[in-house]
Amino acid sequence: GQNIDQPTEMTATEGAIVQINCTYQTSGFNGLFWYQQHAGEAPTFLSYNVLDGLEEKGRFSSFLSRSKGYSYLLLKELQMKDSASYLCAVADSNYQLIWGAGTKLIIKP
């Protein structure tokens, strides 16, 4: 079966760095997405990786290793507004998204 694993919850301190991991087992691979979802709001797109390596976008970076079935989202200089759930999703061989359950990130002052 297809499976996406990510930690249920993480806590970090304002101003610090946090890494949220995602491992996947899917039938085919056509890219990996990270979305951010604040409580009571819609998920919003953060990043897309289809090739191995690190993609940097401001305070957020996303890394992919296809051979290991592994990705991480790195958040630097954490702000209180970064408190949210972070969803990992993989596009399978049919380009359908397989979603993880999300990681709830709690930022403390």
Place this chain on the structure above:
Amino acid sequence: ETGVTQTPRHLVMGMTNKKSLKCEQHLGHNAMYWYKQSAKKPLELMFVYSLEERVENNSVPSRFSPECPNSSHLFLHLHTLQPEDSALYLCASSQDRVGSGADEQFFGPGTRLTVL
């Protein structure tokens, strides 16, 4: 604002009621999706429409009935629901036809459904 709107934002219904959820996208996209989001569970894809044709139905119970009258509008008709159907129902859209590329999906704010 993501360019995808959903109404109503909240809905409480009894098990014998019939109601409809509405989604509208203002992005000129060709694909639209219905998802169910339950607490601490992955997003569950319910239905996919590509150029107004249904291309995916992930074994969703018949008490959920989708309708896509045009590429900008998507409905989810609900009847004789069960309490376990209580969840957040999210609509999303993406640029291209499903299966033609791994496109970013734009989500609406969702409808919080409670079935009594």
